[in-house]
Amino acid sequence: MANVAILGYGVVGSGVAEVIRRNAQAIKSRSGADINLLKILDIRDFPESPDRGLFTKNADEIFENEKIDIVVETIGGTGAAYEFVKRALKKGKHVVTSNKELVSSFGPQLLEMAEKMHVNFLFEACVGGGIPIIRPLNQCLAANEIAGISGILNGTTNYILTRMRREGTDFNVALKDAQLKGYAEADPTNDIDGYDTARKIAILSSIAYNEFVDAKKIHIEGIRGISHEDMQYADKMDCVIKLIGLSKKVEDKILAMVSPFLVSKSNPLASVENEFNAIMVKGNAVDELMFYGKGAGKMPTASAVTADIIEIARNEKRNGKKVWHVGDNDILLKPDDVELKFFVRLEVSDKLEAMNLASRIIGNISEVSLGDSEVKNEIAFITPVKKEKQFKVEIEKLAKNKAVKSVISKIRFLNGSLNLNGQ
Ligand code: HSE
Numbered sequence: 001m002a003n004v005a006i007l008g009y010g011v012v013g014s015g016v017a018e019v020i021r022r023n024a025q026a027i028k029s030r031s032g033a034d035i036n037l038l039k040i041l042d043i044r045d046f047p048e049s050p051d052r053g054l055f056t057k058n059a060d061e062i063f064e065n066e067k068i069d070i071v072v073e074t075i076g077g078t079g080a081a082y083e084f085v086k087r088a089l090k091k092g093k094h095v096v097t098s099n100k101e102l103v104s105s106f107g108p109q110l111l112e113m114a115e116k117m118h119v120n121f122l123f124e125a126c127v128g129g130g131i132p133i134i135r136p137l138n139q140c141l142a143a144n145e146i147a148g149i150s151g152i153l154n155g156t157t158n159y160i161l162t163r164m165r166r167e168g169t170d171f172n173v174a175l176k177d178a179q180l181k182g183y184a185e186a187d188p189t190n191d192i193d194g195y196d197t198a199r200k201i202a203i204l205s206s207i208a209y210n211e212f213v214d215a216k217k218i219h220i221e222g223i224r225g226i227s228h229e230d231m232q233y234a235d236k237m238d239c240v241i242k243l244i245g246l247s248k249k250v251e252d253k254i255l256a257m258v259s260p261f262l263v264s265k266s267n268p269l270a271s272v273e274n275e276f277n278a279i280m281v282k283g284n285a286v287d288e289l290m291f292y293g294k295g296a297g298k299m300p301t302a303s304a305v306t307a308d309i310i311e312i313a314r315n316e317k318r319n320g321k322k323v324w325h326v327g328d329n330d331i332l333l334k335p336d337d338v339e340l341k342f343f344v345r346l347e348v349s350d351k352l353e354a355m356n357l358a359s360r361i362i363g364n365i366s367e368v369s370l371g372d373s374e375v376k377n378e379i380a381f382i383t384p385v386k387k388e389k390q391f392k393v394e395i396e397k398l399a400k401n402k403a404v405k406s407v408i409s410k411i412r413f414l415n416g417s418l419n420l421n422g423q
Contacts, residue, residue, distance in 0.1 A: 001033055001034050001036065002031075002033050002034070002035050002036070002069050002070055002309065002312065002313035003036050003038045003067050003068050003069050003070070004020070004035060004036065004037050004038065004068070004069070004070045004071075004072060004309060005037075005038055005039040005040065005041065005062040005065075005068045005070070005071050005072065006037065006039075006040045006041070006072045006074060007040075007041045007042075007062070007071060007072065007073045007074065007075050007081070007084050008041070008042060008073065008074040008075035008076070008081075009040050009042040009044070009046060009049070009051070009055070009074075010074060010075075010076070011298045011301075012074040012098050012125070012298065012301045012302060012305065013040070013042075013072070013074035013075075014049070014051075014298070015298040015299055015301060015302030015305075016072055016074065016302045016305045016306055016309075017037055017040065017051045017054075018299075018302065019299070019302045019303060019305075019306045020035055020037050020306060020309075021037070021050065021051075023306070027306070027310055030310060031310040031313045031314045032313075032314065033313040033314070035306075035309060035310070035313060037051070037054060038054065038065070038067065038068055039054055039055075039056055039061060039062050039065070039068065040054045040055050040056070041055075041056055041057070041059055041061075041062055041084075042055060042057070043057055059084065059087075062088075063084075063087050063088060063091050063093075064091075068093060069093060069094060069312075070093065070094045070095075070096060070309055070312055070313075071084070071085075071088040071093045071094070071095050071096075072095075072096045072097070072305060072309065073085050073088075073095060073096070073097040073098075073099055073102070074097070074098050074099070074305070075099070076099050076101065077099070077101060077102075078101055078102050078105050078106065081097075081099055081102050082102055082105075082106060085097065085102065085110060085121075086110070086113065089110065089113045089114055089117055089119060089121065090113070090117070092117050092118075092119055093119065094114075094119045094120040094121075094122075094312045095110075095114070095119070095120070095121050095122070096120075096122045096123070096125075096305055096308040096309055096312070097121075097122075097123050097125075097126070097305075098123070098125035098126060098301055098304070098305050099123075099126065100123075100126040100127065100196070100199040100200060100203060101199060103123045103126050103199075103203055104126075104198075104199035104200075104202045104203050104214075104215040105215075107203065107206060107212065107324055108212045108323065108324045108325075108326045111323040111324060112323050115323055120308075120311075120312050122134075122308035122311060122312065123203070123308070124304040124305070124307055124308050125301045125302075125304035125305045125308070126199075126200070126203055127153065127200040127203055127204055127279075128151075128153065128200070128277050128279060128291065128293065128295050128304075129155070129277065129293070129294050129295040129296045129297060129300040129301045129304065130293055130294050130295075130297075130299075130300025130301065130303045130304050131277060131279065131291050131292065131293040131294070131295060131300075131304075132291070132304070132307070133204065133279050133291050134203075134204075134207065135307075135311070136281075136289075136291070137204065137207045137208055137281065138207055141281065141283050141286060141289075143283075143285055143286075144283030144284055144285045144286055145249075145283065145284040146208035146209065146249065146281060146282070146283055146284075147248065147249055147282040147283065147284060147420075148246065148247065148248035148249065148281075148282045148420050149201065149204050149205065149208055149246065149247050149248075149279065149280065149281050149282075149420075150244055150245070150246035150247075150269070150279075150280050150414070150418075150419075150420050151200075151201070151204075151244065151245055151246070151269070151277065151278055151279035151280060152242055152243065152244065152269055152272050152276070152277050152278050152279075152295075153196070153197045153200040153201060153245045153277055153279065153295065154191050154194075154196050154197045154200075154243060154245075154277070154295070155183060155274075155275035155276065155277060155294070155295040155296040155297075156178055156183045156184045156188065156191040156192070156196075156275070156296070157191055157192055157194075157197070157222070157223050157243045158242070158243065158272065158273070158274065158275060158276065158277070158295075159174075159178050159181070159183050159184075159274050159275045160174040160175055160177075160178050160184070160192070160223065161174075161223060161226070161231075161240075161241060161242060161243065161260075162273045162274050163177060163178075164226070164228055164231055165231045165234075165235075165240060165241070168228050168231075169228065170227070170228055171223070171224065171226060171227065171228075175188060175192065183275055183296065192222050192223055192224055193220070193222035193224065194220040194221055194222040194223075194243065194245075194258040194259070195215075195220065197220075197243060197245040197258045198215045198218055198220045198245065198258045199215045200245060201213075201215075201218070201245030201246065201247055201256055201258060202214065202215035202218060202256065203215075204245075204247070204279070205247040205254060205256050206324045207324075208247070208281070209247075209249060209254055210324065210325055211254065211324065211325050211327055211331055212324040212325065212326045212327070213247065213254060213256050213331075213332065214332075217330075217332050218256040218257055218258065218332060219256075219257040219258070219259070219334055219335050220257070220258045220259075221258065221259040221260065222243070222258075222260075223243050223260050225260075225409065226241055226260050226409075226411075227409070229345075229370075230345070230409050230411060232370055233343065233345070233368055233370065233380055234262055234343075234411075236368055236369070236370060236371075237262065237343070237368060237382070238264060238265050238266075239262040239263055239264055239265060239270070239413075240262075240263055240265060240270045241260050241261070241262060241263070241411065242260065242261055242263045242269060242270070242272070242414075243258070243259070243260050243261075244258070244259065244260070244261045244263070244269070244414060245257075245258045246258075246414075246418065248417075248418070250333055252331070253331050253332070253333045254331050254332055254333065255332075255333040255335070255338060256332060256333075257335050259335075259412055260411055260412075261411070261412050261413065261414035261418075262343055262411050262412065262413045262414065263414045264414075264415065267414065267419065268280070268290055269414075272292065275294065275295065275296060275297070276292065276293065276294060276295065277292070277293065277294070277295025277296075278290055278291065278292040279291045279292075280420045281420075282420045288420060335388050335412075336387070336388050336389040336392075337387060337388070337389065338387070338388055338417070338418065339385050339386060339387055339388075339416065339417065340385060340386075340388060340412055340413060340415070340416060340418060341382055341383055341384065341385050341386075341412075341413040341415065341416070342382070342383045342391055342410050342411065342412060342413070343368070343380070343381075343382050343383075343409070343410070343411045343412075343413065344358075344380065344381055344382075344383065344395065344407070344409065344410050345378060345379070345380045345407075345408035345409040346358070346378065346379050346380075346398070346399075346404050346405075346406070346407055346408060347377055347378055347404070347405040347406045347407075347408055348377055348378065348379055348403055348404055348405060349377065349402065349403055349404075349405060350403045351377075351378075351379055353403040354379050354401075354403040354404055355367065355379055355381075357398060357401050357403060357404070358379070358381060358398055361394050361397055361398050362383050362384075362391070362394050362395075362398065363383070363384050363386070364384045365381040365382065365383055365384070366381060366382045367379070367380070367381050368380045368381060368382060377405070378408065382413075385416060395407060395410065
């Protein structure tokens with residue numbers, strides 16, 4: 001028997017209550033235990049809720065209640081959520097959370113606290129919503145050295161980019177539509193500027209490499225600057241544009257970054273559309289795996305949270321999850337030292353002169369043209385493979401010339417050593 005309390009009856013918290021209620025029979029047959037929802041903490045009133053008899057506004061009723069074994073945190077943020085999670089762990093209660101901000105900020109401390117108290121701190125729902133990825137990385141792939149992870153980890157941005165590509169809509173129109181559909185929040189910064197993806201790739205990397213990867217220290221670029229014209233050029237190059245979170249072990253360092261990438265249509269990530277997520281993992285024994293599914297939403301996320309509850313009910317002893325080592329040295333590599341290709345668009349006053357200058361400064365570039373719909377005062381090209389820091393110097397030098405008015409776009413290609421499936 002496992003007695004559960006939920007902190008926060010928002011979208012995910014109410015979803016967890018619903019899954020526990022709806023699937024009680026199936027849960028019992030799988031876990032061999034009754035999962036009882038005993039209390040829900042929320043400052044709001046929910047008189048119409050089927051769970052209305054369980055609400056309390058007094059946290060003591062949960063933390064001082066010895067019957068409650070598992071606390072589910074679905075409040076979000078790092079304020080009250082952090083205090084409550086610490087309090088639950090100190091009281092020897094298992095904790096399950098869907099809060100990626102909390103885990104990516106305080107994962108090492110909370111995992112250590114859970115280890116000391118011989119309880120579980122599980123967070124499957126933090127990455128990929130309903131997609132099982134944390135437990136596969138922690139358990140099923142435990143025999144592997146993980147070489148790299150790359151993925152589409154944010155449903156909102158993937159939905160926006162899909163709309164822009166398919167319907168030729170501008171970024172702002174696609175964003176409004178994502179907000180209307182309930183994917184993007186009123187303040188969409190976390191999603192479209194890449195922070196949500198950064199937290200997710202940081203959590204996955206910390207598990208994969210057993211070394212805490214701080215989301216605040218990784219290179220992050222979002223999708224605000226991507227235009228419909230960029231998408232048209234991408235199509236000409238047999239690519240699509242995706243917001244990718246990736247990390248890779250490079251000797252004893254870790255390259256981790258979030259950025260829009262040009263992804264070849266032959267890469268499985270290219271066909272991940274709308275609000276779906278996909279995560280590719282490369283292990284040295286298993287080789288390449290791809291995990292795919294709904295990365296957000298009430299029920300998919302609640303499915304992952306409830307799976308963690310069942311996991312604890314099945315195995316009340318601590319699961320033996322490794323705590324994340326927090327290194328003294330800066331283990332994170334910046335993209336500056338990565339060798340890659342860029343796609344570049346320049347606004348120019350003289351096309352021929354600008355092309356000549358570009359090939360003189362950048363080297364063996366290949367021009368990309370939109371054909372009939374070609375833009376008058378613009379050139380577009382692909383650079384040869386080179387270190388990013390060298391490319392930055394060259395593009396700056398190029399932009400100083402009179403023939404070049406402005407740099408419209410610079411987008412990285414996901415290929416060479418950055419691409420897990422090697423294309
Ligand atoms: N805003 C997130 C997304 C929700 O769009 O993927 C799940 O983390």
